[in-house]
Structures are given as structure tokens and as C-alpha cells.
Amino acid sequence: MLNPMQKILHILLALSMAAGLLPASAWAGGGSLLPVVPEAQDRFSETQGCVEPTDEMRRNHMEHILHQRDETVYRGIRTKQYSLEQCINCHVSDTPDAPRYSSEEHFCNSCHTYAAVRIDCFQCHADRPVKSSNPQTLSGQMKSDMQPSALSAMPHQALATEVISHE
Amino acid sequence: MKQQIQFREIDGGMRFYSLLGFIGLFVLAGLGAAYFMEHNGHHVTGMTNQIIWGTPHVFAVFLIVAASGALNVASISSVFGKTPYKPLARLSGLLAIALLVGGLAVLVLDLGRPDRLIVAMTYYNFKSIFAWNIILYIGFIAIVAVYIWMMMERRMNHFTKLAGLFAFIWRLILTTGTGSIFGFLVAREAYDAALMAPMFIIMSFSFGLAIFILVLMAACKWSDRPLGNLIVYRLKNLLGVFIASVLYFVMVYHLTNLYITEHHGVERFILLDGGVYTNLFWFVQILLGSLVPLALLYHPATGKSRGWIGIASLLVIIGGLAQMYIIIIGGQAYPLELFPGMEVTSSFFDGGINAYVPSLPEVVLGVGGIAIALAAVVIGTRVLGFLPVSLADDQVDPHHAA
Amino acid sequence: MSDSANIDTYRRRFLGGTATALAGLSVAPGVFLHEVARARPADEAVTSDVRWGMLIDTNKCANGCNDCVTACNEEHGLTGHGRPETDAQWIRKVELRDKQTGHTQSLPLLCQHCEHPPCVDVCPTGASFKRADGIVLVDKHICIGCRYCMMACPYKARSFIHEDLQDQLPHAPRGKGTVESCTFCVHRVDNDRTPACVEACTAENHNAMVFGDINDPDSDISKQLKQHSSRQIRADLDLNTGVRYRGI
Ligand code: SF4
């Protein structure tokens, strides 16, 4: 059981995190109260870790994923930036002993447990990277000027540099 | 001067709580069965990719159909101005809502994703008769609730007739809608009939009244309130008429189907060589569920006995469940005709009669739905004055010479 | 460069940018309609200029051959659970025997991707839907598992998932309590490839299945449809199926 002080601390921490007040390092590595969020496998760009600034992702990743979900399902839009498949590819290790969503060591669940959020994404979606037998399903927009092999090797880098070059 | 009917809630105490506890056990069992099915997935039931809708749907559709029928007594009193039925109108409204809730609960608990009920409420495909039914059901509950309120609140009494009329029309649409769920399945021969919707309406009259009679007799007995023969005989005569009407519709339905050559196969299946479905049809639906109750209700001896009237009502309910079973499951057991004139086989059971055995959790869930409805009636009569203090003959009809 | 421009467009559009961004596209919209179909950029929505269809020649379909079914199962990770009554089948081989003559035939049966799909009409939530390019899908995010679509489908094309699943493939998410059916391999089609079943049939040199855009008069499938007589299964229902058969 938590005593009242601890409870208040919890709430404050949760609030400040939601507001993006705490730096990422304190969040990931911090005291025992905080969730241990696994490192991503890759970076979006030199200057940016995730596909949007980290604060934005922490607060609104679900909006991006939801939007992308409907775009893909109904309109056949298969860009990669906000695709759940890419989240998993980057945030969950592809080793055979990688954690499943049921584990608190899984990237998504590490925080969802902490924030008491229940999702059902992984009843249907793969919760670990799966070596796709369909390299081109990952390809999206780059397929015309890249070889599939090059693609699966460095999907993020490719996407990132192209986007950055236009900013 | 017109006599005022007195209503009072039933008493609490041991009898009330033990009855509620007893019913509660079945409700709990039903919920447990639903959890078991949900947790393991539907492979633990008898339902398959061939028999898509199973026993839960038999119970659910039966309850929903009976719900609109249970409102009949109220309609007869308010809309058609038959005063002897007036003391029963409130109970009739309560039972209608209760049965509908019970049926919907079964339907929802059988969904593959009952946790997404909120989705069912927020995403509507207005082309879907199913979506329309959801609106019809919710509307029915609301309208009947208002109707009951008009009956209970003296200042509102003069709106009763209007509310009753509205509820009556709504219930006709509702049953039509329920029947259309099957009518829209054009690809399945058993359901491809214009007669489906009117047949469902007349079925609802019969099933709803049978349940009403049983509930009324039980309620009066257990709350020690007098129930005169006058009203009981009226109700049982009405039930007899409804049973005969259903029988007539069933006959016309099968005769028209026999006129349509493409439907010969499925007719043969139900009427002649469908094994369990044929037996259910002739022995349970027709004999036990229609002819025997008719005889019981009109025979000079049994027709005067409360016990036999109760048994006849029970038989009508059993026959009704059998009829639903034949329509819903028999209709799916008969294979889809994709290639006329061909013998069809596949790994997906094309071309053969599809096997189905109801599983225990399905039956328990279905019975749980009935229990939910009964629990709602018991609680309803406890908290509000649904039941008249007396239904003795002189109360029902002051001009009645005892 | 055009591809990176597309990403840019997508981002700007997503952020509420104006349509002027479209000017950056190297292919002006609407100019090469069929071209769009063939190489639709990943950030562009499907349109009704295309209607995907399939033509199956039962004369070429070998009795006892199950290659299309195996390919489909592999492609989507459909593994059986030893319960044939509840295991999912998106495509199945159906054997026919003429009751009069004894002539036997064999053909694959899958979702017919109807133009007027009964499954879509009856679905209460709108989870069953038809994409602009004619592919009929289930949005499993809003499917409540009522199975009314399965009752309505004349071809028995749909399966309900009766158990928990694990390790689904990323391009074929599927899970307990929802309904699914053939997607025409929409993940492949969106990337300019043919469905797995067609690929397998062609690889074995049976060539019984052709896939393509039936709105494009120059496509292989349209030419074959024009040249030979073909029919829809249960044409009496007027569903205008996307899958047509020759030889039955
Ligand atoms: S074949 Fe069945 S599942 Fe496929 S579109 Fe037609 S009705 Fe729907």
C-alpha cells in the first residue's frame, strides 16, 4: 500500500510527465517509482529521437497512431512515419527473447502499466518485430528508388534523412 | 362511479429475498458462462464457422420477440379500451422491458467483443437493419417507461391512451425489425420469405402472453393477492387464439415455400428428413407447443384449472423456443446453394448439412437471460406499485355477478 | 526526389497545410489515372478509378491442387488449431460433381469482393466496408463480433476467430472475437504486387488465376473477360462480384 505522501508524489510525477516537464533522462533512468522505458533501436534523425519530438509523442502518440490506422485501413495509405509496425520495429528488440506486451519490460507496457492504460492493440497486432516475408510491405514511398534489401536494412535512416532534407 | 384500482409494491422479507437469490444464481451462472466463452474464445461453444448463430441467439431472439408481445395486455387495455385488462397494464409494461433487457443481455454477452459495446452504440451503419434494431430496442424501453409513468402518475393519466398507442405502434415496428434480421438474409433459403416479419409479430403475441400468464399467476400467488377466474379465463382464451394464429401462419409459410421450387430442398429438410430439426418441428413445435396447449386451454376440464393453464403456457414457451431453434439453427444447418445441380464438397463443409450441438455455456447463458428478465420483474414489483392489490373478479369487473 | 516531396506533402497536409503543396507532386493528380493505380505512392489514397478483380479459369484448376490455399495460409499466418469447424479459411478448394453427368470440377472459392456486398449492408457498426478500389475488408478495430456479416454472405467467405492468437504477421493483424475474410492481399496490392494465391498458381504454371484492374480496359484481366464468357457464382443475387469464373 502507498502512504498518502507517496500517492501525492506519484500524482505529481505523472502530471509533470504528462506536461512534459521532466527531461527524458530522469524519466527513463529515474528512481524506482518511475517506469523503466527500454531504449529505442534507432533514431529518427541526428537531432530527433522519435518521429515527432519526444514530448509530443509521449502525450499524443495515440492520436498519431489512430489517425494512421484509419488512413491505412480505409484509404490504403501506407506511409511509415506513424505506423504501429514501425513503432514496434524500433522500440522492441528483435531478439527471440524480446519481451511481449504482457511484460512490463515491453516498451509500450512499461508506461501503460504505470499510467494504468489498457489497450487492445496487441490482441491482433504483433507485439514484437517480425521479420516480414514481405520486404516490400515495409517499403512505402521509397520503393521506387531503393532496393528492398537496402530498405529493410535501414528503413528509419532513409525516411529520416529524406524528411529532414525538406525542413 | 368508477372504481379505483389499488396498486402496491410487493412485500420484502424472506420470501422476496429467497426468490431473488434463487433467480440471482441463474443470473450469475449466465454471466459466468459468458465470461468462460469470452475468455477462451467461441471454440468452447457449439458455434462454428458454419453454425454462426447458436443457442444464445435462440434465447435472445425469443426473449426479444416475447418482450413486444408481453406489452399486448397493456395495449389491449389502453389502446383498445378493454377495462378488465387495465389492472394488468403496468405489469405488462414492466414485463416487456424486462424481457427485452434479458434478451439484449444475452445478445451482447455472446458478441465476439462485448467489451466494444460502446462501439456498437457510437458507430452506426444506417443501412444495417441490425443497427436500426438497436435504436428500436432502446426506443422501446424508453417509450414503455414513459407509458408506465403515465399510467402511474395520476396527473398524467389522460396521456395514457396516447402513450399506449405510440408504444403499440413502436412494438409492431420493433417485431417487424426483428423478423427482418432474418428476412434480409436473402442468400439463405430458409429465411428468404416475405412472411417472416408478420409471422414474427404473431409469434410475439403468443409467446409474450404465455410468459405474462405465468408471471401473473406466480406473482399473485407468492404475494398472496387474489386472482379471480374472470381475468385468467380471458387471458387463456386470448392465448388460445394466438396459438391458433401462429399455427396458421406456420402453415401458410411452409405452403408458400412449397410453391417455390428453389425452396423445396430446405422445406424437405425441415419437414421430412432433417433429423433433429424435423423432430423438433413436428413433435415439439407443432404437437407439444401448439396442439396440446390448444386442447388444454379449450378442454372443459383442463381449461378451468389454473395448473393446466400454467402448463399450457409453459408448453407454448417450450414450443416457441423450439420454433426459434428451427428457424435460427435449422436455417443455417441447411447448406447454402452455390452450384445448383452439383454435388459440392470442400474442407469448409460446403454442400453438407452442418452439425451443431448446443454446448453447456450457451444454454446457461440463454437461461441466464431469462433469469435477468425475471429478476428485473421481481425487483420492479418490489420497488413500485406494478401489481394490483387484488385481481378478484369484482375488482376486475364491477358488473360481474359473482 | 519526387518521393521525398510526397512525404513532405503528406506531412504538410496532415498538419493542415493547403492543397498548394500538391504542386510539388511530379505526377499531377488525375493525369495518369491508370498510372496512379499501378504505382500509387504510399501517401495517396485509393480511388474508385480502379476496381480490383479476379478471373478464375476452372479448366486450368487442377483437381487436388491446393497451392493457392497453402499460399494464402502462409501469407496471412492462418494456422489451424486442429478444429476444422472453427478454423479460419479465407480461400478453399471446392470440388463439384455434376449430379446428371458425373463430371467433376474443382475451383477455389474466396470472398468475391462484391460491388454490392451484403456483408457491408448488414454490418451494424460499419466495420465491414468496401474500399474505393472495390476491395471488401473488415475494420477489426470496430468489429464487435456479431457475425451478422457471416450470416449474410452468400459465399460463406468469412471466418470468425474462435480463439486467442499470438505472433500474427505485421501485415495481417487478426485477433479473437472478430470476423475476417480474404483481403485480396491488400497489403500486397497497395505495394503493386499480386495476391499470394495468384502468385502461387502462376508459379506452378497452372495460370488458373488472373488478378487485375477491371476498370482498365487494357489490363490482362479486362481483355480476358472481354474475350471469353465468364460468370459470377449466384449471379441471380445481382451482387456484381469482383471474382469471376470461367468453365462453370
Ligand atoms: S463474398 Fe461475402 S464477404 Fe465477400 S464481399 Fe461478398 S458478401 Fe462480403
Ligand code: SF4
Ligand atoms: S461481425 Fe464485425 S464485421 Fe461482421 S457484421 Fe458484426 S461488426 Fe460487422
